[in-house]
Amino acid sequence: MDGTPATGSEIVLRGVAAAPGISHGPAYIYSKVIPRVEQKQITPEEVPSEIARLRNANARSDKELQKIHAFAEQKLGSDNARIFEAQLMILADAILMGAIEGRIARELKNAEFIVADEITKYKQIMLASHDEYMHERAHDVDDVMNRIIRNIQDQKLFSRLEGASIIVSETLTPSDTVIFSRNQVLGYATDLGGITSHAAILARSLKIPAVVGLRTCTKTIATGDTIAIDGYAGVVVVNPGDDTLQALEGKKERFRDFEERLVTIAPLTAETPDRKRIELSANIEFDTELEFARTQGSAGIGLFRTESQLIGRATYPSEEEQFAVYERVAGGVFPHSVIFRAFDVGGDKLSPDAEHEANPFLGWRGIRVLLDRPELFLDQIRGILRASTRKNVRIMFPMVSTLAELRRAREMVARAKQELDARNVPYDPAIKIGVMIEVPAAAVLAEQIAAESDFLSIGTNDLIQYLLAVDRDNAAVAPLYQQFNPAVLRTIKNIIDAGHRRGVWVGMCGEMAGDPFATVLLVGMGIDELSVLPSVLPEIKKVILSVRFKDAKRVADRVLAMSTEQEIRDHLSSITRDKVPEIPLDE
Amino acid sequence: MIERTVTIVNSKGLHTRPAASLVKTAARFQAELTIRKDNLEINGKSIIGVMTLAAEQGSTLTLVLDGPDEEEACRALEDLFRRGFDEE
Numbered sequence: 001m002d003g004t005p006a007t008g009s010e011i012v013l014r015g016v017a018a019a020p021g022i023s024h025g026p027a028y029i030y031s032k033v034i035p036r037v038e039q040k041q042i043t044p045e046e047v048p049s050e051i052a053r054l055r056n057a058n059a060r061s062d063k064e065l066q067k068i069h070a071f072a073e074q075k076l077g078s079d080n081a082r083i084f085e086a087q088l089m090i091l092a093d094a095i096l097m098g099a100i101e102g103r104i105a106r107e108l109k110n111a112e113f114i115v116a117d118e119i120t121k122y123k124q125i126m127l128a129s130h131d132e133y134m135h136e137r138a139h140d141v142d143d144v145m146n147r148i149i150r151n152i153q154d155q156k157l158f159s160r161l162e163g164a165s166i167i168v169s170e171t172l173t174p175s176d177t178v179i180f181s182r183n184q185v186l187g188y189a190t191d192l193g194g195i196t197s198h199a200a201i202l203a204r205s206l207k208i209p210a211v212v213g214l215r216t217c218t219k220t221i222a223t224g225d226t227i228a229i230d231g232y233a234g235v236v237v238v239n240p241g242d243d244t245l246q247a248l249e250g251k252k253e254r255f256r257d258f259e260e261r262l263v264t265i266a267p268l269t270a271e272t273p274d275r276k277r278i279e280l281s282a283n284i285e286f287d288t289e290l291e292f293a294r295t296q297g298s299a300g301i302g303l304f305r306t307e308s309q310l311i312g313r314a315t316y317p318s319e320e321e322q323f324a325v326y327e328r329v330a331g332g333v334f335p336h337s338v339i340f341r342a343f344d345v346g347g348d349k350l351s352p353d354a355e356h357e358a359n360p361f362l363g364w365r366g367i368r369v370l371l372d373r374p375e376l377f378l379d380q381i382r383g384i385l386r387a388s389t390r391k392n393v394r395i396m397f398p399m400v401s402t403l404a405e406l407r408r409a410r411e412m413v414a415r416a417k418q419e420l421d422a423r424n425v426p427y428d429p430a431i432k433i434g435v436m437i438e439v440p441a442a443a444v445l446a447e448q449i450a451a452e453s454d455f456l457s458i459g460t461n462d463l464i465q466y467l468l469a470v471d472r473d474n475a476a477v478a479p480l481y482q483q484f485n486p487a488v489l490r491t492i493k494n495i496i497d498a499g500h501r502r503g504v505w506v507g508m509c510g511e512m513a514g515d516p517f518a519t520v521l522l523v524g525m526g527i528d529e530l531s532v533l534p535s536v537l538p539e540i541k542k543v544i545l546s547v548r549f550k551d552a553k554r555v556a557d558r559v560l561a562m563s564t565e566q567e568i569r570d571h572l573s574s575i576t577r578d579k580v581p582e583i584p585l586d587e
Numbered sequence: 588m589i590e591r592t593v594t595i596v597n598s599k600g601l602h603t604r605p606a607a608s609l610v611k612t613a614a615r616f617q618a619e620l621t622i623r624k625d626n627l628e629i630n631g632k633s634i635i636g637v638m639t640l641a642a643e644q645g646s647t648l649t650l651v652l653d654g655p656d657e658e659e660a661c662r663a664l665e666d667l668f669r670r671g672f673d674e675e
Contacts, residue, residue, distance in 0.1 A: 086603045086638070094614075095633035125627065125639040133602070134641045141635065315599045 010241050013214050015189070017234035018200035020535045021209030022252040023186040024228035024245060027221045027238075028165035030176070035149045040110040047105050054100065054111040057151035062091050064147065086137065087144045112149045119145040133315070166229055168221050177203060187229035189217050189236045204292060204535070211236050232535070258538070258583070266297030270541045272523065276549035279529035280541055281336075283509055287325060290332045293534040297541060300336030302457070302531020303396075303509040304329060306380065307345045316343070316376055322383030330387040337392035339457070339531075340384045341436065342370055342377070342409075344398035361465070366399025371408050381416035388428035395431060396457060401439040403448055409433075410452070436509070438462040443491050446498035450506075456499045457531070460510025464488050483512045484568040486560075489521070493560060496526045507531060516583060517572045519543040524556030539583060546580045588653045589661050594645065597671030601642035605672035610634045612667050618654025620664070 042050055069084040090096065096118070103114045119141060126138035164184035169176070171192040180188075188203050188210040203210035209231030221227060221238055228240040228248055232255065237244055270280035281302030282293035293301065309317045309325060317325075329338055346357065346365045357363040370377040384395050397409045413433060420427055435442065435449050438459035442449055450456055464483055465472060472481035482488070492508075499506035507529030512518050514532035516539045522530065523544060532540055555575055562568050576583070595601055601609070613620040613632045620631030622640065624647075629636030631650065642648060652661050 089603070089607055089634045090638075093634045095630050096635050099633075119635070122635050122639050126641075129641050134639075137638055141638075315602070318598065 009239060010244060011220060011238040013189075013217050013220060013236045013238065015211045015214035015217070015234050015236065017231055017533070017535065018212045019188070019203035019208060019210035019231050020255075021187070021207065021231040022229065022248050022255070023166065023209055024226065024240060024248065025186045026163070026165050027168045027189075027223060027225045027227045029218060029221065029223045030167050030169040030172075030180075031218070035112070035146055035153055037112050037116045037149060038110075039113045042104075042108050042110055044108065047108070050104050050111050051101050053152050054097075054104070054115070054148075057111070057148050058091060058097065060151045061144070061147045062088065064151075065091065065144075086140045087147075090141060090144045091148070112152045115148050115152065116145060119148075166227055168217055168227070170218050177206075187211075187231065189214055189221075189227070189229055191215055191218050258542075265538050265541055265545070266295065268297070268541065268545065270299065270544045272544060272547060272549040272552065274548045274550055276523070276552075278523060278527065278544050279505075279507065280537065280544065281339075281529065281531045282534045282537060283531050284534065287328045287332060289534065290329065293537070296534040296537040298336075298534060298537055300392075301329065301333055301338040302507060302529060304338055304340045305344070306340055307343050310343070310345065316379070319379040319383045319386075322380055323386045326384050326387035326393070330390055330393050334390050334392050337394060339394045339396050339434065340387075341396045341398055342367070342380055344436075345369070361462075361471070367397050367405050367409060368399060370397075371405060371412075374412065377409075377412055378416050378419070381413055382420060385413075385416055385420055385427035385431060386425055388431050389426050391428045391430070393428065393431060394434060394455070396434040396436055396455075398436045398459070399439060399462075400435050400437075400449070401441040403445065403452065406435060406449060406452055437495050438466070438510075440467050440491070443467070443495055446495040447502060450499045450502035450504045453504060455504050455529075456495060456506045457529070458492060458495055458506065458508040458510060460488075460492075460508060460512035463491070463510065464512075467491060482565040483515070483518065484565045484572070486563055486565070486568070489525075489560060489568070492522075493525050493556075500526065505529060514540060516540055516543050516580075517569070517576055520547050520552050520555050520575055520579065521559055521572055523547065523549065524552030524554070525560075526553075542583055543576065543580050551579075588651065589657050591650045591652075591661055591665060592647050593650055593665060593668040594647050595642050596644065596668065597674040598644050599674060600644050600646070601637065601640055603638070605674060606634055606637040606640075608667065608672050609637055609664070612663055613660065615663070616654065616656045616660035618652045618657040618660040620660065621651040621653075623649040623651065 065084060065088050069088065072084060100114050100118050103118065104111055107114065123138050123141045123145070126134045126141065129135070164186050166187040166189060167180050167185055168189045171190055172188060177188070185208055187208060190212045191214055192212065200210055200212060209229050211229055211231060211234050214236060217236060225238055226240065228237040228245060230248060269277065271277040279299055281300040282296070282298035283303040283305070284290065284293055284301055285305045285308040309322065326340060344366045346360045346363065381395070384393060387393055395413070397406065400406050410433060417427065417429065432454035434455035434457055435453045436457050436459045437443055437446060440463070443463065446456065460483060464481060467488060468480060468482065468485060470477050470480045472478050496506045505528035508522065508527055509531040513522070513530040514536040519540050520543060530540060559568050559571060562571065597605060610632055622629055622631045622637065624640050624642060627640065629639060631637065640648070650661070650664055654660070
């Protein structure tokens with residue numbers, strides 16, 4: 001990535017495509033505006049008007065938050081809208097507001113100074129805690145404090161956002177996204193990704209293009225810079241030249257045409273002209289994404305990331321809470337099926353007392369954490385089992401690297417079943433258990449693992465990273481992260497063959513599954529299932545519908561004999577363009 | 588004035604929802620409620636105060652009630668803690 005500041009020449013920033021669409025316009029760098037608070041002396045006569053300012057500000061803040069909460073509830077569901085409830089409650093805290101009013105009258109100081117002083121006391125207590133949950137609450141307290149102060153100072157939200165802009169920020173909270181969406185927002189670009197998924201979902205429902213995980217875009221881009229955002233490819237171009245804008249405009253047109261034809265593609269089964277069927281499903285994190293996945297034409301959910309339930313909370317959700325989520329998803333996706341992946345997070349996320357790890361990717365995460373926290377793991381398994389009565393639920397374990405781990409995890413499933421039996425709670429006794437193949441050790445042992453599971457799903461992001469020893473977030477080595485590296489492709493082929501020898505199906509749920517350039521190759525290598533972001537699903541389906549399995553196998557054989565990533569990439573690019581000329585592909 | 592020690596029994600501790608029911612219950616009475624945990628002392632009728640307690644399952648709090656209906660308030664609050672704030 002180019003880190004040099006914008007000087008008029010074109011800079012291309014690559015991130016993660018979070019919401020589809022293409023647009024360009026002036027950038028607006030959004031950083032949380034911290035209102036300046038000055039201490040002012042007031043006269044006793046001014047006390048009533050000062051208190052009136054405070055009360056008006058509180059009323060306005062309450063109105064703002066109620067709106068945000070209602071909008072979030074509608075777009076994100078009530079579970080996810082809860083993040084705004086704490087702020088509303090603080091605003092309605094009569095003791096707190098009484099104390100603030102009392103101090104204004106006694107100390108004869110301006111309202112915003114007392115608000116800041118009084119609320120900061122609480123914030124500091126929270127920040128002093130070692131509990132991550134308390135730090136999150138401190139953010140809420142901070143947010144609500146700044147909201148009140150801004151309203152006391154009678155400042156409007158984002159008054160500087162004049163005309164249509166692309167919002168560029170370090171991260172976006174759901175409330176930011178909601179507020180901005182009332183302006184003319186052309187797109188969202190953020191440094192961070194991951195946890196901002198809430199914002200990404202909102203962007204998608206609002207049909208606003210978004211690219212996240214750009215890492216340094218807030219430093220590279222300045223307010224007023226012209227930028228172009230490509231929410232299909234996950235690319236932001238600073239100071240785009242005429243050629244770039246023209247190319248993007250063309251792509252936008254192609255996608256518009258293509259999307260119009262989607263209506264006809266969506267209901268079709270993903271199978272090659274010579275009748276090789278590929279299970280084409282979607283990766284999602286929230287039950288609210290089900291509808292989008294369905295309209296994009298998915299046959300079920302190939303990866304439900306259960307860790308979304310941990311966002312913004314200190315403790316993991318109870319069996320009951322989890323069951324409610326899984327039940328909604330399983331019911332919503334029926335008659336298709338859903339694969340719930342057990343919590344795949346580092347230990348710190350699930351256990352506040354976990355040590356900070358120097359090397360978290362090689363540390364305590366995924367199945368390692370779950371096996372060390374059996375009570376937590378059992379809660380999750382029971383929650384999933386209980387949602388399986390329609391027989392359309394599967395469970396998958398992340399980060400497995402040994403057979404011993406798989407066996408212990410299976411024992412946990414058996415134990416969870418016994419516990420449910422004892423409680424007389426129904427579930428699917430034949431629930432399918434799968435393993436995510438993402439550690440090279442698991443790839444090597446794929447056949448033994450397949451012998452003891454019902455399916456395998458290749459998680460390419462971590463697999464490539466571990467196999468090639470490349471941290472793709474490290475700019476110095478990022479170019480070495482190559483999904484078409486011959487070592488990666490042979491490993492994938494070995495996993496697929498190993499699974500088939502043991503009679504289990506093999507799928508893929510990493511980013512590679514959603515790359516249309518990889519589709520012909522993967523189909524040719526014999527992949528049974530591809531699980532992709534809902535936004536790219538129609539493209540992948542189009543490729544599957546256009547290429548005969550017979551030909552795809554020939555492509556795979558040829559590619560597997562090639563020795564460099566460049567050679568492979570060029571070949572796949574020309575094959576795909578040749579077979580599927582109408583697809584709006586990227587270079 | 589009455590002083591009582593109570594224990595958090597619900598698995599998720601004194602997070603936002605239980606904090607809200609605690610404050611709501613306390614607000615029904617005239618008696619002042621002070622809650623002490625470790626070195627911290629907060630007004631039990633203030634949600635922002637209760638939020639700072641970070642009380643997890645198993646932790647103990649001291650409730651100090653002072654007012655004409657302190658007996659009644661104390662019973663209601665002890666009951667609320669015993670029921671785990673009706674969570675789960």
